[in-house]
Amino acid sequence: MDDICILAIESSCDETAAAIVKNGREVLSNVIYSQIDLHTVYGGVVPEIASRKHIEKINQVVDKALKDAGLTFNDIDGIAVTYGPGLVGALLVGVSFAKSLSFATDIPLIGVHHIEGHICANYIENKDLKPPFMALVVSGGHTHLVKVKDYGEYEILGRTRDDAAGEAFDKVARAIGLGYPGGPKVDKVSKEGNPEAIVFPKAKVNDSIYDFSFSGLKSAVLNYLNQAEMKGETIVVADVAASFQKAVVDVLVDHTVAAAKEYGFKEVALAGGVASNSGLREAMEEACSKNGVTLYRPSPIFCTDNAAMIGVAGYYEYIKGNRSDYHLNAVPNLKLGDR
Ligand code: KG4
Ligand code: ZN
Numbered sequence: 001m002d003d004i005c006i007l008a009i010e011s012s013c014d015e016t017a018a019a020i021v022k023n024g025r026e027v028l029s030n031v032i033y034s035q036i037d038l039h040t041v042y043g044g045v046v047p048e049i050a051s052r053k054h055i056e057k058i059n060q061v062v063d064k065a066l067k068d069a070g071l072t073f074n075d076i077d078g079i080a081v082t083y084g085p086g087l088v089g090a091l092l093v094g095v096s097f098a099k100s101l102s103f104a105t106d107i108p109l110i111g112v113h114h115i116e117g118h119i120c121a122n123y124i125e126n127k128d129l130k131p132p133f134m135a136l137v138v139s140g141g142h143t144h145l146v147k148v149k150d151y152g153e154y155e156i157l158g159r160t161r162d163d164a165a166g167e168a169f170d171k172v173a174r175a176i177g178l179g180y181p182g183g184p185k186v187d188k189v190s191k192e193g194n195p196e197a198i199v200f201p202k203a204k205v206n207d208s209i210y211d212f213s214f215s216g217l218k219s220a221v222l223n224y225l226n227q228a229e230m231k232g233e234t235i236v237v238a239d240v241a242a243s244f245q246k247a248v249v250d251v252l253v254d255h256t257v258a259a260a261k262e263y264g265f266k267e268v269a270l271a272g273g274v275a276s277n278s279g280l281r282e283a284m285e286e287a288c289s290k291n292g293v294t295l296y297r298p299s300p301i302f303c304t305d306n307a308a309m310i311g312v313a314g315y316y317e318y319i320k321g322n323r324s325d326y327h328l329n330a331v332p333n334l335k336l337g338d339r
Contacts, residue, residue, distance in 0.1 A: 080314020
């Protein structure tokens with residue numbers, strides 16, 4: 001079979017990214033322009049600023065992806081683009097750009113689900129990984145426990161009822177003065193803290209054992225901080241961070257291992273920005289190996305938003321014959337499994 005090269009574009013949040021992926025597993029280039037510095041002063045992503053910066057950067061980023069791979073449009077078989085979920089204005093930049101490129105070059109267009117991309121990031125460094133397996137998707141906007149039944153076929157076993165795991169990291173980081181982006185900062189200071197210092201509640205959702213809830217934990221951290229302040233006690237930021245991180249990680253690990261056992265999965269994959277959390281990676285590795293489960297974790301660069309993962313997902317859609325037409329639109333609340 002001839003090689004299939006996918007040019008992928010990702011602009012759902014605050015990373016303008018393009019990549020080229022060969023045969024679904026080999027990343028020929030992976031260009032990420034991160035806007036983090038621009039948004040840091042506001043304490044979070046400002047959607048309008050994100051869209052404008054995507055417009056400024058997208059051309060350069062796509063050009064660089066082609067150059068780094070040493071390819072031209074003549075070598076590209078499909079143009080994959082994230083069309084949801086995400087910020088509507090940000091998504092629209094990638095979608096419009098990809099549609100124009102497809103129209104101008106006659107290369108087929110493939111709309112990709114962002115979360116499917118996160119899951120597919122696991123295929124890049126694990127050439128033997130194939131469905132079925134179970135995935136825990138933990139990002140800034142999503143917390144899903146997913147049965148990956150086949151390429152492009154998913155069943156959600158559990159989801160968050162309120163805040164996503166990454167959102168909880170970001171909110172707690174702000175409350176303890178670490179600022180944005182919160183997840184990596186909490187991860188870093190947690191290494192100096194005692195995770196047993198404060199016992200925060202581990203949220204359970206009674207009517208659905210695999211669902212998650214993180215807003216109660218966030219409130220517990222805020223209450224702890226307020227009470228400590230009222231009593232004039234010193235707050236040890238590293239201890240709060242480590243104890244909070246432990247509470248999140250324990251729930252993620254417990255649910256994942258329990259679901260893997262119940263559904264008989266021997267392979268589990270982590271996905272999404274929070275999957276780069278060192279505490280989660282260690283605890284999940286330990287729990288999986290105790291239970292005879294193999295754990296897959298993409299390198300941190302493929303956990304946070306990137307276009308390589310979109311190229312992988314795009315490849316599997318491409319070989320199934322799935323194509324999008326020029327009516328492809330940004331769908332900010334696209335559900336996993338919808339096409
Ligand atoms: O997947 P992602 O890049 O974007 C979304 O699709 O949302 O995830 C971003 C989220 C943010 O909430 C960020 O704080 C979190 O992932 N994150 C982390 C770490 N690195 C990124 N959370 C905990 N520990 C980390 N090391
Ligand atoms: Zn993401």
